[in-house]
Amino acid sequence: MTIRAVILGLLAAVFIAAVTYINDHVLLLTHLVASHMPIFVFGSLIAAVILINPILYLLRRRWRLRPAELAFSTMLMLVVCNIPGYGLLGVFFKGLSMPANVYQNEAGWKKHNLLGYIPPHLLPAEGKYVPEFTGTIYQGMRSQDTNVSLGEVPWKYWAEPLTAWMPLIVLMAVAVICLGLILHRQWTVAERLRYPIADVASTFFEQDPERAAPPLLRNRIFWWGLGIVLFVRIVNGIYHWYPDKSVSIPLSFSFHSIANEYPIIMQADQWWYFTLMPTIYPTVIAIAFMLAAEVSFSLAIAPLVFPVVSIIIFRMVDVEIGQDDYMRGGPSAWQRFGSYLAMAVMIAYTGRRYYWDVLKGAMTFRGIAGVQSYAVWACRFFMVSVLMLIVLLTGLGLDWPFAILIVGLFLLTFLGMSRINCETGLFLGLPRWQALGILLGLFGSAAMGPQVIIIVGILCVIFTMAPWESLMPFFMNGLRMCTNQRIRPGRVGASAMSIYLLGLVVAVPVMVWAIHNYGVLREGWRWSTWTLPRYYYEATDKSVIELDNAGKLSQSESFTPMERLDPHNWDYDSKFLWAAGLGVGVVLVVSFMRLRFPWWPLHPVIFMVWGTRQMAELSASFMLGWGIKSIVTNLGGTQTYRAAKNLMFGAIAGDLTGGLIFMAIGVVYRQLTGTQPPIYRIFPVMN
Numbered sequence: 001m002t003i004r005a006v007i008l009g010l011l012a013a014v015f016i017a018a019v020t021y022i023n024d025h026v027l028l029l030t031h032l033v034a035s036h037m038p039i040f041v042f043g044s045l046i047a048a049v050i051l052i053n054p055i056l057y058l059l060r061r062r063w064r065l066r067p068a069e070l071a072f073s074t075m076l077m078l079v080v081c082n083i084p085g086y087g088l089l090g091v092f093f094k095g096l097s098m099p100a101n102v103y104q105n106e107a108g109w110k111k112h113n114l115l116g117y118i119p120p121h122l123l124p125a126e127g128k129y130v131p132e133f134t135g136t137i138y139q140g141m142r143s144q145d146t147n148v149s150l151g152e153v154p155w156k157y158w159a160e161p162l163t164a165w166m167p168l169i170v171l172m173a174v175a176v177i178c179l180g181l182i183l184h185r186q187w188t189v190a191e192r193l194r195y196p197i198a199d200v201a202s203t204f205f206e207q208d209p210e211r212a213a214p215p216l217l218r219n220r221i222f223w224w225g226l227g228i229v230l231f232v233r234i235v236n237g238i239y240h241w242y243p244d245k246s247v248s249i250p251l252s253f254s255f256h257s258i259a260n261e262y263p264i265i266m267q268a269d270q271w272w273y274f275t276l277m278p279t280i281y282p283t284v285i286a287i288a289f290m291l292a293a294e295v296s297f298s299l300a301i302a303p304l305v306f307p308v309v310s311i312i313i314f315r316m317v318d319v320e321i322g323q324d325d326y327m328r329g330g331p332s333a334w335q336r337f338g339s340y341l342a343m344a345v346m347i348a349y350t351g352r353r354y355y356w357d358v359l360k361g362a363m364t365f366r367g368i369a370g371v372q373s374y375a376v377w378a379c380r381f382f383m384v385s386v387l388m389l390i391v392l393l394t395g396l397g398l399d400w401p402f403a404i405l406i407v408g409l410f411l412l413t414f415l416g417m418s419r420i421n422c423e424t425g426l427f428l429g430l431p432r433w434q435a436l437g438i439l440l441g442l443f444g445s446a447a448m449g450p451q452v453i454i455i456v457g458i459l460c461v462i463f464t465m466a467p468w469e470s471l472m473p474f475f476m477n478g479l480r481m482c483t484n485q486r487i488r489p490g491r492v493g494a495s496a497m498s499i500y501l502l503g504l505v506v507a508v509p510v511m512v513w514a515i516h517n518y519g520v521l522r523e524g525w526r527w528s529t530w531t532l533p534r535y536y537y538e539a540t541d542k543s544v545i546e547l548d549n550a551g552k553l554s555q556s557e558s559f560t561p562m563e564r565l566d567p568h569n570w571d572y573d574s575k576f577l578w579a580a581g582l583g584v585g586v587v588l589v590v591s592f593m594r595l596r597f598p599w600w601p602l603h604p605v606i607f608m609v610w611g612t613r614q615m616a617e618l619s620a621s622f623m624l625g626w627g628i629k630s631i632v633t634n635l636g637g638t639q640t641y642r643a644a645k646n647l648m649f650g651a652i653a654g655d656l657t658g659g660l661i662f663m664a665i666g667v668v669y670r671q672l673t674g675t676q677p678p679i680y681r682i683f684p685v686m687n
Contacts, residue, residue: 005069009076010499016040016077017503020084021511026518027670030663030679033081036473037197037283037427039682041077043660045070046653049204050217057212064212067205068485072495074201075478079471079496080503087469088169088462089511091532094520095461096161097124097137098533104129109537112544117451119397121160122458133157140519150509153516162508165462168392172463173500175385176414176472181378181493182358184479186351187422196287196425198480200652205485221643225650226657229282233658233682240680252279271616275303278620281683283655286648287425288625294594295424298603300623302610310611327457327539329437331579332611337433338583339607340416345584346591346604347419374490386411398455399561402439402448406456409435413464414472420605421473422480428468428684429614434460436539441580444571445543447564449556453543457536465535466528468614471500583607617684655682 016032024031032040048065056063065073082088100123103109120126125133133154141148187193207214216222232249239248255276288296310332326333348355354371361368362379386407393403413431420426436456439448448456475496482492520529547553563569587604594600609615632644659682669677 002066002069005065005072008065008069009073010502012044012073013076013080013499013503014506016080017084017506018510021090021507022514023667024085025090025520025523026514027667028523028676028679029666029670030659030681031085031685032663033085033087033469034685035428035468035683036421036470036477037683038078038081039656039659039663041074041081042201043656043663045074045201046204046656047660049214050653050657053207053214054212054217064207067202067207068482068487070205071202071478071481071485072487072492075475075482075492076495076499078474078478079499081474082469082471083500083503084507084511085469086466086528087471089507090469091465091528092165092169092462093511093515094528095458095465095532095535096122096165097134097515098520098529099123099537100125100127100129100134101138102533103127103537106537108541108545112541112548114450114454114537114540114544117454117540118458119455121164122396122455124157124161130157136516136519138519138521140517140522142517142519148513148517150513153513155512158512164396166504166508168389169462169504170501171385171389171392172410173471174497175382175389175411177475177493177496177500178378178382178385179411179415180418180472180475180479181489182355182375182382183347183351183418184476184483184489185372185375186354187476188480188483190351190354193422194291194425195422195477195480196290197421197427198477198484199290200287200649201477201481202484203649204653205481216646216649219646221646222650222653225647226654227650229651229654230658231654232282233655234661237658237662237680241678251281252277271303271611271613272307274613274616275619279617279684280624281618281621281655282651283683284618284621285625285628286651286655287427288622289629289648290645291424291625292603293626293629294601295603295605296622296626296629297601298606299424299426299609299615300619300626302606303616303619305606306610325437325539326432327434327436327460327535328542329433329441329576331575333433333437334441334576334579335583336431336608336611337438338580338585339587339604340412340431340433340583341580342584342587342591343416343419343604343608344412346587347415372489374488374493377490378493393459396455397451399452399564401561401565402452402456405439406435406459409438410459410463413467414470416608417467417470418472418476420608422476424603424605426609426614426618427473428618429609430466430468430612431464431608432612434464436460436536438576438580440543441573441576442570443564444573445546446550446552446556446571447559447566447569448543449559449564450540450544450547450553451557452564454536454540457539461532461535465532614684658682 020032023029030039032038048070053064056065084090103115109115115127118127136154141152188195203216204214206216211218232251235246236248236251239246255278256273258276259272288299329337357368357371358375358379360366361371361376362383368376389407390400390403393406394400398406413435417429417431420429436453439456440453445453478496479489479492483489523529544553547556559569586607590600590602590604590607594603628644629641632641636644662680666677666679669675
């Protein structure tokens with residue numbers, strides 16, 4: 001790590017924090033992040049490796065960026081990617097401010113006085129509709145071509161919410177980074193997880209001290225992969241811009257007629273539309289090619305197996321399939337939660353000796369053989385940050401039992417998504433379960449009470465509603481890239497925390513100004529603009545209606561924390577216990593079979609991702625990657641596989657380069673013409 005690497009990483013990270021919201025939501029251009037494999041970050045990395053670094057080497061050898069410098073700068077960029085998009089602030093500001101406009105038009109919400117259950121300091125303007133505040137968020141304060149200054153932004157309405165929320169956000173980030181540091185050695189050394197995204201980046205970091213071009217760029221097969229995929233992207237990008245004057249190379253194929261023959265598929269899987277319209281994504285094919293066969297095969301068949309299992313098993317226990325509520329849960333969501341929980345149990349069991357030694361070192365302040373000091377200190381900071389989170393949540397009005405549970409469920413979400421990402425390379429997705437739905441399924445509305453429900457709902461919106469840009473997978477990949485280049489994990493963790501704080505300092509004022517200056521109506525219909533503002537009020541309203549009809553509303557509101565923990569007051573859903581138990585059982589059984597029998601064809605990750613949109617969209621590409629690898633390894637052997645792997649690296653480079661080119665073209669077109677350019681995307685869009 002050098003001063004040059006720090007400066008480059010800082011500048012790039014600050015750019016992402018400052019520009020992402022304006023690029024994505026004001027200029028309405030191709031999103032800079034949008035997944036755990038952001039095109040801007042990895043496309044820029046490939047541009048540096050292929051173009052910039054060779055030029056620097058030819059000018060003067062010492063000017064070329066070394067692998068460790070590239071890794072460290074990339075890590076800083078990845079950590080900040082969580083902040084300005086949907087992973088955090090993209091839902092934070094809208095999720096807190098925009099429901100006020102909806103609230104005033106919802107008679108049911110007013111009748112039940114849902115706003116009265118929310119501590120006033122959690123929401124700007126205490127959650128009320130104030131024209132000079134809420135109106136500017138919708139319409140914007142900008143007059144013709146004149147922008148408002150930072151001083152004209154109604155900051156007074158944001159002062160209390162930012163004071164209440166920022167400590168929670170910072171502590172959650174510290175806890176997540178520390179958890180990543182604790183897991184790092186076990187996952188990389190003992191379990192040897194593949195980290196496909198970090199592995200791809202590390203391959204591009206490789207250099208030859210005596211030559212300008214790195215080894216990968218001197219491989220002809222690599223250039224064939226890059227050239228073919230880049231050609232496809234350019235042809236299709238031109239067609240996207242000029243459909244009447246060009247042709248396209250089809251990458252999507254429709255089989256929707258199958259749904260007409262078997263309409264029950266539509267009931268069993270809400271994402272059937274994507275499953276029956278398979279699309280080829282070269283980067284996903286390449287990643288699947290590099291995975292263990294059982295992993296890529298499991299991801300490939302997930303959306304095909306899910307409807308069948310849903311129809312057979314759910315009907316056996318009289319459960320309505322396809323009826324999940326994103327906030328309040330349902331059988332499919334509860335099953336995936338159970339699978340996440342079982343995966344966490346397996347992670348703890350597999351590394352039980354190491355994690356126990358880390359905990360002993362953290363608690364006793366004595367050196368433990370085989371445990372690095374950075375993991376011990378990370379464990380201490382982790383425990384302190386989790387304890388402080390619980391204390392702060394209790395102070396915000398959340399009963400302490402639910403404060404403990406909500407922190408644990410959030411960490412479970414981030415842990416599960418990180419495990420999926422590090423083991424499979426799946427860079428786009430959602431867990432499709434929320435902590436509120438889990439708590440309602442276990443305790444019921446009466447034991448929780450309206451205030452707990454709505455506060456938990458707000459917390460879910462801020463932290464886990466749209467985690468396709470979560471901090472932990474970003475950090476885990478960045479940490480792996482850096483340690484591959486012998487950068488100490490402790491230094492990486494401290495740097496990640498520092499850059500995260502800096503990213504918040506930069507992004508918060510920029511986004512508040514942009515939201516009030518431009519407004520959100522310019523975005524048209526977007527999930528974050530029209531659907532997000534209703535989530536926690538609608539979830540609470542349904543519970544209040546249920547309690548009122550049952551005559552339990554007043555009693556529920558008056559419960560003490562200990563009374564909420566009394567099983568006699570629980571109104572748990574038996575279907576929750578069945579579905580969550582099923583999720584736990586299948587993961588544990590498949591994990592045991594996988595460890596016991598080398599020929600076992602399934603990986604337990606299938607039960608964590610099936611029934612989700614990302615698998616419906618990406619499964620065909622995982623199937624192609626698995627099929628190509630099977631053919632290559634069975635017919636060609638190891639040498640052919642290595643050659644084909646270079647082809648896959650080229651495919652990834654061509655895909656990301658194509659995405660970066662059209663991202664840049666869109667920016668230039670927008671600046672020159674002032675009009676909205678066509679948006680050509682190489683990955684699916686989650687929002």
